[in-house]
Amino acid sequence: MLKRIFDFISALIGLIVLLPFLVVVSIIIKLTSKGSVFYKQERTGQNAKLFTILKFRSMIENHGDKNTVTVIGDQRITNFGSFLRKYKIDELPGLWNVLKGDMSLVGPRPDLPHYYNLLEGEDRKILDLKPGITGPASLKYANEEQLLKSQQDPAKYHYEVIFKDKVRINLAYYKNNNLLIDLKIIFATIFRFSYGSQEIRRIWLSPPNFSKSELDFVKRDFNLSWVSSFGPHINSFENCLSKISKDFHVAALNSGTASLHLALILSGVKKGDRVLCSSFTFSASANPIAYVGANPVFIDSDIDSWNMCPILLEKAIEDCILEHEKPKAIMLVHLYGMPAKIDEIMKIANKYDIPVIEDAAEALGSTYKNKPLGTFGSFGVYSFNGNKIVTTSGGGALICKDKDFIEKAKFLATQARDDKPHYEHSEIGYNYRMSNVCAAIGLGQLEVLEERILQKRAIKSFYKEQLSSIKEISFLDENEDSYSNFWLTTILLSENSTIDREQLRLHLEKENIESRPLWKPMHLQPVFKEYKSYVNGVSEDLFNRGLCLPSGTNMSIEDLKRVVSKIKELYEA
Numbered sequence: 001m002l003k004r005i006f007d008f009i010s011a012l013i014g015l016i017v018l019l020p021f022l023v024v025v026s027i028i029i030k031l032t033s034k035g036s037v038f039y040k041q042e043r044t045g046q047n048a049k050l051f052t053i054l055k056f057r058s059m060i061e062n063h064g065d066k067n068t069v070t071v072i073g074d075q076r077i078t079n080f081g082s083f084l085r086k087y088k089i090d091e092l093p094g095l096w097n098v099l100k101g102d103m104s105l106v107g108p109r110p111d112l113p114h115y116y117n118l119l120e121g122e123d124r125k126i127l128d129l130k131p132g133i134t135g136p137a138s139l140k141y142a143n144e145e146q147l148l149k150s151q152q153d154p155a156k157y158h159y160e161v162i163f164k165d166k167v168r169i170n171l172a173y174y175k176n177n178n179l180l181i182d183l184k185i186i187f188a189t190i191f192r193f194s195y196g197s198q199e200i201r202r203i204w205l206s207p208p209n210f211s212k213s214e215l216d217f218v219k220r221d222f223n224l225s226w227v228s229s230f231g232p233h234i235n236s237f238e239n240c241l242s243k244i245s246k247d248f249h250v251a252a253l254n255s256g257t258a259s260l261h262l263a264l265i266l267s268g269v270k271k272g273d274r275v276l277c278s279s280f281t282f283s284a285s286a287n288p289i290a291y292v293g294a295n296p297v298f299i300d301s302d303i304d305s306w307n308m309c310p311i312l313l314e315k316a317i318e319d320c321i322l323e324h325e326k327p328k329a330i331m332l333v334h335l336y337g338m339p340a341k342i343d344e345i346m347k348i349a350n351k352y353d354i355p356v357i358e359d360a361a362e363a364l365g366s367t368y369k370n371k372p373l374g375t376f377g378s379f380g381v382y383s384f385n386g387n388k389i390v391t392t393s394g395g396g397a398l399i400c401k402d403k404d405f406i407e408k409a410k411f412l413a414t415q416a417r418d419d420k421p422h423y424e425h426s427e428i429g430y431n432y433r434m435s436n437v438c439a440a441i442g443l444g445q446l447e448v449l450e451e452r453i454l455q456k457r458a459i460k461s462f463y464k465e466q467l468s469s470i471k472e473i474s475f476l477d478e479n480e481d482s483y484s485n486f487w488l489t490t491i492l493l494s495e496n497s498t499i500d501r502e503q504l505r506l507h508l509e510k511e512n513i514e515s516r517p518l519w520k521p522m523h524l525q526p527v528f529k530e531y532k533s534y535v536n537g538v539s540e541d542l543f544n545r546g547l548c549l550p551s552g553t554n555m556s557i558e559d560l561k562r563v564v565s566k567i568k569e570l571y572e573a
C-alpha cells in the first residue's frame, strides 16, 4: 500500500516535471519519422495479467514481428530512436502506466508474454510483483543491447542467459524487497540515465594485439605494390625469426598447419607409416599426419608438464617395433607455451633413432634449459595465427638446423617449380608460402615479442596471486628447466570442487567474459577414434577440470580484476 502511494506520487511529480521535455521528444519523433509518437505493446503484468505498456516509438512504424529481439544497429530502429534507447528515454511514458497502476517504479521489467509463459515452479513467484520501469535486473542489464550485439545467436542468448539470470535476480528481489532498496535502485537508475549506458565490453580469450610499426611496414608494401609472395619483408621476417631461434634456418609459410605438413613430408613420412603424436593438443597437430596418409598413434600426457608422457612414449615405440611398424616421426607438442619433458623425450627418440617434430605453435619464445623451443628436434614449427602470442594475421614458420631442408621446404611451398624460365614441375607442390604483407605485420610483431611474453607472464602471476585464496583452483607452474611464454593462463579445478568447469565457464560468459575448456584430447575426438592410443587418463581429466582464462595482452588491470572478481563471486556466494 505504501509502495502504491509512493509510486503514484513519484510518477505524478515525474510526469509534471518532465512534461516540457516529453513534449519536445514527441515533436522530434513526429518530425523525424512517419508514424505515431507512442508505441504500445502487450506485456505481462502482475499475476500474469496482460497490460499495454506505453513507450516512445523508436522503430520505423509497421516494422513487422514485434516479438523478436532488437539489438543496436537493427535496421528497424530510427536514428532518433537509437538515441532514445541509449538513454532509456523511450521508457519514460511508462510513468503513465505507473500512474494507472499497471506498473511500479521498481520491479521486474515487464517482459514479453511468450517468455513469462515459460516460467516454472518457484520462478512463477515473480509474477506476484508489479512490473517496474526499473529494477535490479534492468539495472544489471542496462546494456543488454550491447551484450546481444556481441552474440552469434542473440535470440537464444537473450533467453538462455539473460532472461534466466533476470528471473534469478528478480526472485531474490521478491524475497527481500523494501522501500529502501527501491530508493537505491531509483537513484542508481537516475544516475545512470544521466551518463547513458556504458558498454559491458567483452573480454576475449586471446585477441591479437598490434603495435604501431605493423601498419608502417604494411603501408610501405602497398606503396611499392609488394603484396604477393615476393618482397623484402619475407626475408627480413625469416632473418628476424632465425635470430630468435639459435640461427636455425627458417621458411616463412602461410600457417602453422602447413609448416607441420611440410615437416612430415621432409621427415620422409609416407602413406601407412606410424607417427607418434601428443594426444593433448589442438587438432592441427594431428591433421597433417592424415594429410600424408600416415596413422597417428596418440600418446597421453604426464601430469607435471601436461605434455607428452615419456613413459607411454617408450612403451608405444616398443610395441610398434614388435609389430614391425617402427614409427617414422614423433609429433611433440608444447601446449599453452609450456615446454614438454624434452630431455627424457629426446633421449628416447635418439635411442630408437626417430625424428622429432616440435609443434611449438603456441610456444614461440618459451625456452627449456635456456634454449628456445623448436630447436631440440629435427624440425620446429611456430604459428602466427590471430590468437597466438604474436600474429601475422595468419601464418607459420618451419625451422631447421639444416639449410637444405629449409630450401626444400620453400621449393615445395611455392608449387615445386623447377629452375627453368617456364613453369616446369617434377614434384607435387603446395601453395604454402607466407605473403609479403603478412611478413610485414610479423616484423612489427616480432619487435614486441619479448614484451608480449613478459605481459603474458604477468597476467598468469596476477591470476595466481589474486585467486590464491580459492583452494579449489590450481595453476600449471614451470620447473627449474622450463620457461613458458604462458600464451594462455590455464586453471585446474580440484577433483572435489563444488563448482564444475562448465558452471564456471557459463558464469563468466554471462558476464561477457570469454573462457574456454582445455583442448579435448585427440584420442577422444570422433574423427580419430579408430587410431591407436596410449592412455593414462591425464589429458581426459585435464579436459574435464581445466579452463583457459582470458589472457589477451591488451587487457587492462581493470579487465583482469573484473575476471578475478567474477570468479571469486561464484566461489564466495
Ligand SMILES: *Cc1c(COP(=O)(O)O)cnc(C)c1O
Binding pocket: 254, 255, 256, 257, 258, 281, 282, 284, 285, 333, 335, 359, 361, 362, 382, 383, 384, 385, 394, 395, 396
Ligand atoms: C595454432 C596451432 C597450430 C596450427 O597453427 P595454424 O597457424 O593455426 O595453422 C598447431 N598446433 C597447435 C598446438 C596450435 O595451437
